[in-house]
Amino acid sequence: xxxxxxxxxxxxxxxxxxxxxxxxxxxxxxxxxxxxxxxxxxxxxxxxxxxxxxxxxxxxxxxxxxxxxxxxxxxxxxxxxxxxxxxxxxxxxxxxxxxxxxxxxxxxxxxxxxxxxxxxxxxxxxxxxxxxxxxxxxxxxxxxxxxxxxxxxxxxxxxxxxxxxxxxxxxxxxxxxxxxxxxxxxxxxxxxxxxxxxxxxxxxxxxxxxxxxxxxxxxxxxxxxxxxxxxxxxxxxxxxxxxxxxxxxxxxxxxxxxxxxxxxxxxxxxxxxxxxxxxxxxxx
Amino acid sequence: xxxxxxxxxxxxxxxxxxxxxxxxxxxxxxxxxxxxxxxxxxxxxxxxxxxxxxxxxxxxxxxxxxxxxxxxxxxxxxxxxxxxxxxxxxxxxxxxxxxxxxxxxxxxxxxxxxxxxxxxxxxxxxxxxxxxxxxxxxxxxxxxxxxxxxxxxxxxxxxxxxxxxxxxxxxxxxxxxxxxxxxxxxxxxxxxxxxxxxxxxxxxxxxxxxxxxxxxxxxxxxxxxxxxxxxxxxxxxxxxxxxxxxxxxxxxxxxxxxxxxxxxxxxxxxxxxxxxxxxxxxxxxxxxxxxxxxxxxxxxxxxxxxxxxxxxxxxxxxxxxxxxxxxxxxxxxxxxxxxxxxxxxxxxxxxxxxxxxxxxxxxxxxxxxxxxxxxxxxxxxxxxxxxxxxxxxxxxxxxxxxxxxxxxxxxxxxxxxxxxxxxxxxxxxxxxxxxxxxxxxxxxxxxxxxxxxxxx
Numbered sequence: 001x002x003x004x005x006x007x008x009x010x011x012x013x014x015x016x017x018x019x020x021x022x023x024x025x026x027x028x029x030x031x032x033x034x035x036x037x038x039x040x041x042x043x044x045x046x047x048x049x050x051x052x053x054x055x056x057x058x059x060x061x062x063x064x065x066x067x068x069x070x071x072x073x074x075x076x077x078x079x080x081x082x083x084x085x086x087x088x089x090x091x092x093x094x095x096x097x098x099x100x101x102x103x104x105x106x107x108x109x110x111x112x113x114x115x116x117x118x119x120x121x122x123x124x125x126x127x128x129x130x131x132x133x134x135x136x137x138x139x140x141x142x143x144x145x146x147x148x149x150x151x152x153x154x155x156x157x158x159x160x161x162x163x164x165x166x167x168x169x170x171x172x173x174x175x176x177x178x179x180x181x182x183x184x185x186x187x188x189x190x191x192x193x194x195x196x197x198x199x200x201x202x203x204x205x206x207x208x209x210x211x212x213x214x215x216x217x218x219x220x221x222x223x224x225x226x227x228x229x230x231x232x233x234x235x236x237x238x239x240x241x242x243x244x245x246x247x248x249x250x251x252x253x254x255x256x257x258x259x260x261x262x263x264x265x266x267x268x269x270x271x272x273x274x275x276x277x278x279x280x281x282x283x284x
Numbered sequence: 285x286x287x288x289x290x291x292x293x294x295x296x297x298x299x300x301x302x303x304x305x306x307x308x309x310x311x312x313x314x315x316x317x318x319x320x321x322x323x324x325x326x327x328x329x330x331x332x333x334x335x336x337x338x339x340x341x342x343x344x345x346x347x348x349x350x351x352x353x354x355x356x357x358x359x360x361x362x363x364x365x366x367x368x369x370x371x372x373x374x375x376x377x378x379x380x381x382x383x384x385x386x387x388x389x390x391x392x393x394x395x396x397x398x399x400x401x402x403x404x405x406x407x408x409x410x411x412x413x414x415x416x417x418x419x420x421x422x423x424x425x426x427x428x429x430x431x432x433x434x435x436x437x438x439x440x441x442x443x444x445x446x447x448x449x450x451x452x453x454x455x456x457x458x459x460x461x462x463x464x465x466x467x468x469x470x471x472x473x474x475x476x477x478x479x480x481x482x483x484x485x486x487x488x489x490x491x492x493x494x495x496x497x498x499x500x501x502x503x504x505x506x507x508x509x510x511x512x513x514x515x516x517x518x519x520x521x522x523x524x525x526x527x528x529x530x531x532x533x534x535x536x537x538x539x540x541x542x543x544x545x546x547x548x549x550x551x552x553x554x555x556x557x558x559x560x561x562x563x564x565x566x567x568x569x570x571x572x573x574x575x576x577x578x579x580x581x582x583x584x585x586x587x588x589x590x591x592x593x594x595x596x597x598x599x600x601x602x603x604x605x606x607x608x609x610x611x612x613x614x615x616x617x618x619x620x621x622x623x624x625x626x627x628x629x630x631x632x633x634x635x636x637x638x639x640x641x642x643x644x645x646x647x648x649x650x651x652x653x654x655x656x657x658x659x660x661x662x663x664x665x666x667x668x669x670x671x672x673x674x675x676x677x678x679x680x681x682x683x684x685x686x687x688x689x690x691x692x693x694x695x696x697x698x699x700x701x702x703x704x705x706x707x708x709x710x711x712x713x714x715x716x717x718x719x720x721x722x723x724x725x726x727x728x729x730x731x732x733x734x735x736x737x738x739x740x
Contacts, residue, residue, distance in 0.1 A: 063511060093716075125511040128518050128539035128552075189716070196685040203681055207674040216540050218551045218662030219471060220670060221462075223349040225317040235310035239303060245448075246299040276317055 003057055003067075004114075004121065006050030007076055011114045013043035014079065014107040021099030033096040040083055040103065047080040047110070054123065063125035068139040071273065072121045075113035077139065078269075081147035082106040085194075089151070093190060097182045101154035109150075118274070134212030142205030142230075146265055148198030149237075153262035155191035156255035159184055163252055188251035192244070195258055199237045206230050225276040229268040236261045296367035305361045312357065316348045362459055365452050373449060380442045384691065385426055389435060393695050393706045399726055401705040401734040407432050407698040410705060410734075414694065417728045432698040439691045445712065447684025454676035461669030469664040470495055475556060476503040477656040478563050479585040481526060485661040497548060497661070500526040504583075505563070506555055506657040519552050521657040547663055554658030560612060561587055561654040568597050570645035585654055588612075598623050599647070616651050688714040690721060705734060 020036035023029070054067040067073040086102040126135075162184045209227070210220040221227060240257035243249040249257075295301060319340065320327070328337040328346060344351035392398065403410050411434050415423060418438070426435045472485035472495055481502035484494040504522040511517045518538050525533040525545045535543045542551040567581035584592050586603065593600045599622040606612040614634035621627035624643035632638040637650040688711045695706040707725055711718040726739065 125513070125515055125517060128516060131518070131538075132540040134540075200678070200681045200685060204678055207678065210674070211671070214664075214667065215542070216551065217553070218542065218549055218660045218664075220667065223316060223321065228313050228317045228349075232310045232313050235306050235313075239306045239310065242299065242303060242306065247303070272317070 001053075003050045003054035006046055006053055007110065008114050010043055010046040010050060010079070011107065011110040013039060013046055014083065014103060014110050017043055017083075018100070018103045018107050021096060021103055025097055025100045036096060036099055037087070037090065040087055040099070043106070044080065044083050044087070047076065047083065051076060051080065058123045061123055063123065065126045065131075066136055067123075068136060069126055069130055070124070071119040071270075072113055074139060074143065074269075075109050078143050078146060078150075079106045079109035079113070081143045082109065082150050085144065085147045085197075086151055089190060089194070093186075095182060098151075098155060098158070098187070098190060101158040102151045105150040105154055129216055132212055132216065134208055134215065138205060138208040138212055141201050141208050145198045145201030145205050146269060148194045148201060149258075149262050149265045152191045152194035152198060152258045155187050155194065156258040159187045159191060159251055159255045162187060184251060188254065191258055192254060195237060195240065195254075195261070199234075199241065202230070202234055202237070206234060226268065226272045229264070229272050233261065233264040233268050236264050293367070296364055297371040299368065302364050302368060305357065305364055309357060309361065312348070312354065315345055319345050319348075321349070322347055358459070362456060365455060369449055369452050376445050376449075380445060380689075384424075384437050384439070384693075385435065387435075387693060389428060389433070389695060389697075392693060392708055393697060393704060395708070396738070398706050398708040399722065399739045400707075400737040401726070401729045402701065402737050403703045403705060403732070403734040405703060407434060407696045407703045410696050410703050410732075411436070413732050414696075414705075417732060418725070434696040436694040436696065437692070439689065441687045442689050444683050444687035445689050447680055447682075447687065450680030451677055451684060452680075454673045454680055457673030457676060458670050459673075461666040461671075461673055464666030464669060465664040466666075469662070469666065472661040473553065473658065474661055475656045475658050476501065476521075477558055477561075477585070478503055478505055478654050479583060485659070499532075499545065501545075501550060501659070502526055502531075503657050506655040508555070519555060521552055521659070523550060547665060549662050549664075551660040551662065552657070553660035556656045556658065558654045558656055560606070561585060562603060562606070562616070563652050563654040564592075564603075565648075565650040566594065566599075566601075567648045568599075568645050569648070597644075603651075604629065613653060614651070618649065618651075620647070620649075688712055688717060690718055692722070692725070694725075704737070705729060 017036055017039040020032055020039055024033040024036055051067050051073075054073070055064070058064050058067065068077055082102065083106040086099065086106070089102075090096060090099065162182075166184065206227075209230070213222065213227075214220040236257070240249070240254060240261065243257070244254055323346065325337065325341075328340055332340070340346050344353070348354050393400070405413070408431055411425060414436065415425075420438050424437045426437070427433070428435055471488045473488055474482050474485040476482050481500045483497050483500045485497060487493050487495050502524045504524065506519075506521045508516055509518040509520070520536055520538045522536050523534070523543050524531050525543070533543070533545055537543045537550060537552050539552050542549045544550075562585070564584045564586055565581065566584065567579060569577055569579050572578050580596060582594055582596070584594075586592050588603045588606050591600060591602045599620070601618055601620040603616055604619050605617040607614055607616070614636075615631045616634070617629060617631055619627060619629045620640065622642055622644065628640070630638060630640060630649075632649055632651050635650070635652045637648050640647040640649065691710040693708045693710075695704075695708075697704045697706070707722060707729075709718045709722045726736070730736070
């Protein structure tokens with residue numbers, strides 16, 4: 001088997017995990033919930049194995065490098081980060097109800113990597129500019145941040161759906177399978193936690209990128225579109241955090257900010273590579 | 285008029301202003317990612333038309349990140365940061381140094397949200413057990429009623445309340461580093477042909493003036509290494525630094541591995557073929573009387589038809605033709621002569637070595653296209669400030685997001701039913717974390733064989 005087959009299988013495993021999380025949320029069968037967690041863990045193992053295999057494949061081709069060098073590889077790593085970060089919060093908060101809104105992002109990232117024809121999936125040798133230890137640090141920090149923002153966005157959608165339902169019925173639903181037994185404040189809190197966690201890692205990602213740029217080009221900041229968009233994303237989240245601390249923005253405003261932030265993340269990650277040109281164009 | 289009443293001060297310390305500035309920076313920054321920056325005026329005319337180009341020129345949208353209005357916005361951002369911090373910072377020590385004993389004992393023990401345990405042991409005994417079990421460095425105990433009623437207090441990470449200010453400071457340090465870099469540093473570029481040296485570089489900031497380096501940089505060779513599939517693997521230049529003609533430093537630079545001398549760093553940035561010029565490496569191997577070999581060599585940079593003389597061995601040569609097809613990349617035809625034999629003519633391919641046996645020894649010729657290496661030259665004395673600021677920022681973000689000021693009061697009261705132990709916790713953020721911490725204290729108490737009356 002080669003790595004792309006592993007990634008294909010991982011896509012289906014993540015889809016299975018999403019299915020189990022949603023089923024669990026609807027019918028509250030404990031075994032289905034436990035199954036969802038186990039499937040996610042298996043998905044993570046396959047995802048990791050695929051990345052490991054791709055690393056070995058690159059060495060066999062004589063151009064060995066860590067599989068974090070282009071759009072395809074980063075999408076695979078993005079999916080892995082989302083699944084791992086999600087499992088950690090499931091463990092910390094001891095609830096499986098968040099899975100239905102977090103794991104779809106892992107599935108989508110993986111499915112897009114596996115199915116898209118917009119970018120090359122071949123293992124290519126590293127360009128001279130990419131041959132640096134900062135590559136690993138930069139990509140890992142950025143994608144942990146992106147993963148946290150994706151989950152925060154998913155939970156924000158969850159929050160908005162819940163609060164919309166509540167306001168519609170203007171009372172707490174007592175037997176509304178999908179949405180009950182998890183207070184919306186709790187969802188907002190976890191979403192906010194993911195936001196600040198992501199903010200820390202995004203900052204680290206921008207900083208490692210700056211240090212790398214300085215060692216390759218002699219300038220740590222050049223207002224390249226990718227850099228600028230990462231800063232715009234940083235400002236969006238900084239705005240949200242300050243609005244919450246100082247203006248006491250409520251759950252739904254913060255939820256919209258989280259969604260806006262994630263749109264900015266997607267543009268930084270994806271849009272810049274395909275719509276704008278700049279130093280980062282090899283990302284595609 | 286006090287500072288607080290000053291309109292201007294209030295304007296700069298308002299959080300609304302901070303939010304407006306952050307939002308404006310985010311929104312205006314988008315413009316420069318859509319309109320290509322720093323292109324020639326013809327580029328904009330062609331792409332956007334005359335009207336838009338005039339508009340761009342007026343608002344400096346073609347170089348917006350360096351424009352007056354964008355810099356003003358960044359400057360306002362800094363002023364606002366400083367003002368907000370000065371305005372709010374003094375309240376932090378007040379909160380940290382608040383009197384923690386100023387708490388009503390009766391309401392503390394009765395409040396439903398505080399968890400409570402009961403023990404058969406005396407309160408002094410309980411206090412001693414608590415002291416050992418909690419393993420805290422600082423544990424303040426106040427005896428409210430001799431031997432029977434105690435109040436225990438401890439806190440964690442009070443200083444974490446400064447976290448946000450560490451982040452604000454870090455942003456200012458980064459800005460300061462940037463300003464230092466742009467005032468006392470430079471960004472420049474220079475092309476150095478193989479076999480030549482330079483003592484200047486050309487500024488890339490507006491003026492494009494020639495900047496003296498204060499020393500010489502010599503480029504011995506430039507080379508491109510390729511992968512099997514033909515894509516470039518590495519660009520490398522063999523550089524050396526010369527001061528008063530003396531070689532001080534030698535380094536092979538690659539794209540991610542620059543050379544630094546006296547605060548000026550040389551980065552491998554680009555390269556150029558020099559049309560019609562060639563780099564020729566010539567060596568002579570001679571058998572010496574003792575049976576051993578001696579070897580001398582020299583690298584020539586030369587043009588077609590030019591006569592080159594190697595005085596040391598009294599040899600001369602010239603490139604007669606550079607190619608058959610007129611592209612100039614070989615096979616090269618070389619005419620060669622030394623004192624021993626008649627002159628000869630031979631052919632050598634690009635990047636190939638050819639040996640020529642003569643009476644006095646064996647000559648090796650290696651010939652290739654002559655390159656010039658493109659060096660990005662940067663001096664940035666502010667970069668360390670920027671890095672310190674970045675480190676501070678990560679530290680500050682960690683402290684302000686993941687550390688919280690936790691306070692815990694434990695009331696120990698000996699009553700007729702037994703010794704009542706009540707726990708009250710308080711935090712400035714992360715209620716979940718506090719709850720988990722309180723649960724840990726509770727399980728410690730259960731380990732000490734106390735019975736829960738109510739749990740938080």
